[in-house]
Amino acid sequence: xxxxxxxxxxxxxxxxxxxxxxxxxxxxxxxxxxxxxxxxxxxxxxxxxxxxxxxxxxxxxxxxxxxxxxxxxxxxxxxxxxxxxxxxxxxxxxxxxxxxxxxxxxxxxxxxxxxxxxxxxxxxxxxxxxxxxxxxxxxxxxxxxxxxxxxxxxxxxxxxxxxxxxxxxxxxxxxxxxxxxxxxxxxxxxxxxxxxxxxxxxxxxxxxxxxxxxxxxxxxxxxxxxxxxxxxxxxxxxxxxxxxxxxxxxxxxxxxxxxxxxxxxxxxxxxxxxxxxxxxxxxxxxxxxxxxxxxxxxxxxxxxxxxxxxxxxxxxxxxxxxxxxxxxxxxxx
Amino acid sequence: xxxxxxxxxxxxxxxxxxxxxxxxxxxxxxxxxxxxxxxxxxxxxxxxxxxxxxxxxxxxxxxxxxxxxxxxxxxxxxxxxxxxxxxxxxxxxxxxxxxxxxxxxxxxxxxxxxxxxxxxxxxxxxxxxxxxxxxxxxxxxxxxxxxxxxxxxxxxxxxxxxxxxxxxxxxxxxxxxxxxxxxxxxxxxxxxxxxxxxxxxxxxxxxxxxxxxxxxxxxxxxxxxxxxxxxxxxxxxxxxxxxxxxxxxxxxxxxxxxxxxxxxxxxxxxxxxxxxxxxxxxxxxxxxxxxxxxxxxxxxxxxxxxxxxxxxxxxxxxxxxxxxxxxxxxxxxxxxxxxxxxxxxxxxxxxxxxx
Numbered sequence: 001x002x003x004x005x006x007x008x009x010x011x012x013x014x015x016x017x018x019x020x021x022x023x024x025x026x027x028x029x030x031x032x033x034x035x036x037x038x039x040x041x042x043x044x045x046x047x048x049x050x051x052x053x054x055x056x057x058x059x060x061x062x063x064x065x066x067x068x069x070x071x072x073x074x075x076x077x078x079x080x081x082x083x084x085x086x087x088x089x090x091x092x093x094x095x096x097x098x099x100x101x102x103x104x105x106x107x108x109x110x111x112x113x114x115x116x117x118x119x120x121x122x123x124x125x126x127x128x129x130x131x132x133x134x135x136x137x138x139x140x141x142x143x144x145x146x147x148x149x150x151x152x153x154x155x156x157x158x159x160x161x162x163x164x165x166x167x168x169x170x171x172x173x174x175x176x177x178x179x180x181x182x183x184x185x186x187x188x189x190x191x192x193x194x195x196x197x198x199x200x201x202x203x204x205x206x207x208x209x210x211x212x213x214x215x216x217x218x219x220x221x222x223x224x225x226x227x228x229x230x231x232x233x234x235x236x237x238x239x240x241x242x243x244x245x246x247x248x249x250x251x252x253x254x255x256x257x258x259x260x261x262x263x264x265x266x267x268x269x270x271x272x273x274x275x276x277x278x279x280x281x282x283x284x285x286x287x288x289x290x291x292x293x294x295x296x297x298x299x300x301x302x303x304x305x306x307x308x309x310x311x312x313x314x315x316x317x318x319x320x321x322x323x324x325x326x327x328x329x330x331x332x333x
Numbered sequence: 334x335x336x337x338x339x340x341x342x343x344x345x346x347x348x349x350x351x352x353x354x355x356x357x358x359x360x361x362x363x364x365x366x367x368x369x370x371x372x373x374x375x376x377x378x379x380x381x382x383x384x385x386x387x388x389x390x391x392x393x394x395x396x397x398x399x400x401x402x403x404x405x406x407x408x409x410x411x412x413x414x415x416x417x418x419x420x421x422x423x424x425x426x427x428x429x430x431x432x433x434x435x436x437x438x439x440x441x442x443x444x445x446x447x448x449x450x451x452x453x454x455x456x457x458x459x460x461x462x463x464x465x466x467x468x469x470x471x472x473x474x475x476x477x478x479x480x481x482x483x484x485x486x487x488x489x490x491x492x493x494x495x496x497x498x499x500x501x502x503x504x505x506x507x508x509x510x511x512x513x514x515x516x517x518x519x520x521x522x523x524x525x526x527x528x529x530x531x532x533x534x535x536x537x538x539x540x541x542x543x544x545x546x547x548x549x550x551x552x553x554x555x556x557x558x559x560x561x562x563x564x565x566x567x568x569x570x571x572x573x574x575x576x577x578x579x580x581x582x583x584x585x586x587x588x589x590x591x592x593x594x595x596x597x598x599x600x601x602x603x604x605x606x607x608x609x610x611x612x613x614x615x616x617x618x619x620x621x622x623x624x625x626x627x628x629x630x631x632x633x634x635x636x637x638x639x640x641x642x643x644x645x646x647x648x649x650x651x652x653x654x655x656x657x658x659x660x661x662x663x664x665x666x667x668x669x670x671x672x673x674x675x676x677x678x679x680x681x682x683x684x685x686x687x688x
Binding site: 029031032034035036038039040041042043044045046047049050052053056057059060109110111112113114116117121122130132133134135136137139140141142143144145146147148150151152156157159160163193196200224225226227229247250251253254255256257261282285286289294297298300301304307308311312314315316318319 | 381382383386407408410411413414415417418419420421422424425426428429431432435436439485486487489490492493494496497498502503505506508509510511512513514515516517518519520521523524526527528531532548551552555579580581582584602605606608609610611612615616637640641644649657658661664665668669672676
């Protein structure tokens with residue numbers, strides 16, 4: 001590990017081997033200079049774009065925050081066009097984190113299971129088909145997940161919530177008032193379904209790269225298949241699973257339409273996960289946007305900036321972990 | 334399960350412990366499902382999620398219990414892991430099947446030629462009739478513009494990273510392209526909103542939506558193109574350079590044609606991904622019931638936003654609700670066809686890496 005981090009500039013093996021001298025000589029022709037300029041310009045454009053996103057969001061957010069009479073981080077109220085304007089993100093941060101954590105708790109074990117199924121359990125042909133089906137799951141637009149969630153998932157969860165209330169209601173977390181299941185927990189389940197493909201795909205790539213010799217050595221010692229997985233596959237794939245989960249977390253944090261269509265929002269923080277209510281950053285922006293005044297829009301942009309920073313940190317961390325092994329990135333998942 | 338076929342051919346040896354027959358797992362699964370159904374009938378449970386959960390628990394517990402008794406604890410653990418992996422797989426398939434089934438069943442109701450060729454111009458939300466022509470037109474224009482902008486930028490960035498990029502700039506670009514794939518679509522929408530609509534004071538238009546979609550599309554194009562360019566064997570580049578061909582012509586005439594199949598696939602998958610994006614369109618295009626063929630002026634409609642507006646206006650039933658599902662069916666069909674074609678191209682035009 002240390003050798004790779006010491007020398008991060010080492011080119012990946014698959015890239016064309018070429019010295020700086022060669023590149024410099026190639027650049028001496030006019031056609032080459034134009035082409036290099038164009039392609040480097042595109043690369044720089046991407047960086048400028050990222051900087052611009054941060055800069056313009058910050059600019060509008062500062063406009064809103066300077067007029068805000070309440071504490072932006074602790075206020076449980078969203079009233080940017082009131083006199084005086086008061087708004088805060090406490091409820092949104094709570095809802096976003098809770099629903100994403102529920103989604104991760106459900107999706108990560110299942111996704112790792114499916115990845116193992118594809119790489120180590122299913123017959124080769126079946127594995128390929130399943131990988132394809134999982135890819136299709138990733139292609140379904142979130143708006144359709146929202147429609148499906150509102151029509152199919154919400155009514156089907158009544159029975160389950162009744163159970164949870166009966167057996168775990170005493171914890172307070174799983175108390176349920178019997179209302180429609182448009183709650184943070186439902187959102188978490190829906191998000192779990194939506195982030196399953198990306199976690200599965202990245203973990204699958206990692207599991208594929210487990211050295212064959214490790215597995216065969218374990219088998220030769222008489223290990224069962226589960227012991228092979230526990231001794232050779234999971235230790236090798238741990239960092240991959242972690243970064244896959246963080247990529248999934250990034251998706252869950254920013255998901256908008258499906259949440260907006262399933263959740264019945266309120267601006268309160270409540271102990272029960274099963275009762276309807278709460279909100280997330282993205283959902284709040286989508287559902288408040290149409291009626292917002294200019295001040296209201298700036299306030300929404302301020303909350304969007306917080307979401308941007310959070311997803312940036314989560315994704316950046318995931319990429320740093322995964323960058324140790326260049327060959328897979330999961331960006332195409 | 335694949336190991337079983339190997340071991341079965343050997344004569345029984347005293348070194349092997351007792352093993353359960355091959356059909357054991359299926360038998361336990363069938364038993365668990367029957368028991369789960371039985372219990373839920375007896376207790377009068379109404380939700381299919383409940384009996385499925387009971388059956389899953391019974392399946393795992395049953396595999397463990399019987400196997401621990403006959404085969405010993407290590408094999409029993411192995412069977413638990415196997416059954417858990419199968420349960421995980423089934424849990425992922427069920428929502429997908431349910432989603433596909435619901436969309437087709439609900440969507441087919443009002444889905445016909447009339448629906449595809451008419452707009453919502455004079456149709457109130459509560460009335461039947463109307464269609465999605467204006468939305469299809471809007472989506473096609475917005476996605477088309479986004480593709481036109483992001484493909485050159487994305488492909489050139491990928492060329493820079495693979496063919497030229499060394500040192501800090503290339504590292505920074507790689508990192509930020511990766512991070513950019515994770516930008517929530519609503520944040521991309523807010524950025525264009527603050528720059529284009531609030532600061533530059535331009536109106537809502539299809540083009541504003543395309544710019545947000547561009548932000549979402551560029552990283553996907555860069556990533557997939559990069560992967561494809563890396564697959565081009567170095568011998569091809571070297572052969573071309575050895576003949577005295579300038580590097581830029583080598584890239585244009587040798588590297589890109591070799592990998593064009595994969596690049597096309599990547600672009601099509603990126604198009605499929607942004608075609609279903611709702612949030613940025615909601616903030617920037619605003620939506621319209623009439624046909625607006627000009628993406629640069631005035632609000633437009635778009636397919637995903639049409640679904641959202643019809644859904645929110647319907648209250649969960651009536652003509653608008655049916656239209657929302659029919660539009661969802663159209664959108665899913667379009668995206669799935671794009672996916673299938675893209676993957677077909679990938680298989681057909683896969684670069685021959687020459688071992």
